[in-house]
Amino acid sequence: MGAIRDQDTHLCHRCGVTNPTVRERGRIDLMTRFCEACWNVFANEMAATDGATxxxxxNPDPDDVSWIDPPTCPRCGAFVCAYPTTYDRWVSLATVEMPAKDVPEPFRWRLMKLPDLSRVTTDIVAVRVRGIDPLPGEPVVPAHRMMCGPDRQEL
Incomplete structure (x- = not known):
């Protein structure tokens, strides 16, 4: 039985081709097995849908002890926080949480701490809020494009 499962380890779930670049992809619960090309197509589609651009x-130099300011938005000049997503793309989020009732559904994100084997948080990823709507007063982190982008006028 184990020999049969070993044959599937290099099989891409999207294109069905056996490839040495196939591995489990994603940051939470390892989403699926994709080859490099299929993963980039999938992740780029997700990023375009979610606005994770x-x-x-x-990466800061470990020997540099100078203060690192958060990046600023080139359009409005406000501070933004860039976080990795579960599909290895990055999204700019606002620096404050807001109640879910004040944030339209396409702009709702949550920050999730990823523990290491030692249960110490080593990374934080942004997760889009989908599926089950949060309660109206539940805090979510809005996408920064909601705060300053052209989408702001449509609200």
Whole structure:
């Protein structure tokens, strides 16, 4: 039985091709097994749908002890927080939480702490709120594009 399962380890769930780049992808519960090309198509589609188009944070030099200011929005000048998503793309979020009733559904995000094997939080990822609507007073983090972008006029 184990020998049969071993044959599936390099099979992409999207294109069905056996490829050495196939591995479990995603940050939470390892979403599925994709090859590199299929994963990029899938993640880019998710990012376009969710508005996760922010550039990743730069990796600071471990020897540099200077203060790192949060990035600012080039359009409005406000501070933004860039977080990785569960599908390895980055999203710019507002710096404050708001009640869910004040944030339209397409702009609702939550921050989820990812523990390491030692149960110490090592990373935080942004997760889009979908499926089950939060209670009206439940806090969510709005996407920054809701606060300053052209979508703001449509609200």
């Amino acid at each position: 922010a550039p990743p944070r730069p």
